[in-house]
Amino acid sequence: MLWQLMLAASLVVLVAVLGGVLLLLARPWLTWLQPLLLCLAIGVLLGSAFLHLIPEALEISSSPHSVMLAVLLGFLLFHGLEQGLHWHHHELPTQGEKLPTYARMNLIGDGLHNAVDGILIGASFLVDPALGWATTLAVVWHELPKELSDVAILLHGGASFKRAIALNALCSVPVFAGALLLYLAGQWLVLPLAALLAITAGGFLYIALIDLYPLLKGVWQQRMLSQHLALFTGLGLMLGFVLLEGH
Template sequence: MENTFWTALAASSLAALVTATGIYTIRHFDIWGRKYSTYFVCFAAGVLISVSFLHIIPKSFEMNENAPAYLLSGFVLLHIFNRFITAFVCERGPDSLYGLGLVPMLGIGFHSFIDGFIYAITFSVSAFTGVLAASGMVLHEFPEGIITYLLLLHGGFSAKKSLILALLAASLSTPLGMLVSYPFISQIDKPSLGAMLSLSAGALVYVGATHLLPQAEKEHRKYSLFALGAGILIAVVIVLSK
């Protein structure tokens, strides 16, 4: 269990580092970051969705007979949370500091905090499950860092404050979520762990299918479909090679 803890911590810390890299990139290499972030989004979506359906969901079904209900719950709960954030943002004026900057930052921060839970859950099931989940999650952190920084900047925060808040919300919250959740997750029984794994799979499918892909489709980049296909292919190869 000690090795599992350090592996999960390393993976969540890597996610935080990738997010920080995204923030650094958009701050210092604005044109490059905007140009290629869509491809990271598409690739990450392909990996997350494929890994969820090919490995994480079947694994959770083996561990808990009620896993399908938890899978649906994970998807719906994240959708409701997203709708709440969207509605709250829309209630603010278009020039509102909170509407354009702070509220989305809190939503992303909570999402990143839950990502930390997913690292703790998946690595507690097995190292292979954890690596599969992490392979997609880490990649989607890069554009998430870019988005968080830009939202804060456009919301009226200074470049320095945007940097600090983006790092706290989108980057450091992930290993924090892992550290907070791991002591509890490592002590629960197999059916409960299967339920939590299924919940996390529902969340991963939601992030990939309704958050990342629509964002990529808005851009209509020439090779975005190839990036999505590459993500799916990588996930299939990893799962089949087990």
């Protein structure tokens, strides 16, 4: 079963690379697409938090208040991380091109999200390999627009295509750690899955509302209709995936 688990985790990493390749193919139109992709990223992050992560956490938790407290904790935790990254950026000498804080914050959130996905995949395989593959397909299904938006955020932050694809793929590697953790620990380890999901949701809310939304301030009045459509497309994609997954 271990080889099946590793193959399933590899599919998640492959989706991360695919998101960058799709944007690379659209490179001639990237300047025109960037504001729309930023809106899509905001929609995907909000949809992932409100429609996928928080409901999933509430479903497996016996205390709704503790879940919402964890969401708030995640929001504040990412605020603290951002302040720490700002301090690190100003206090230490810079070497080479630095990504803006919001891009690095999104990498942290994406890494945590992928680790949680790995835990969910690993737990499913422990129950039944068929359930494990079903869970993997569900994860891959909802990850594609998320990975697409993650690469778009890195490109908006000034990263080259090569660097954006590499960093995004690197942040998908924690899916192996999460999956292996569940596999090796078996049924003797009880992980606070609800809290992890909720903290990740809080982080996504912080990135979408505090970091990314203000970046639209200068361009929001231009092509307003298309940008709203892109934002609602991101929300609609996540809603569609949740409905298809049967949650």
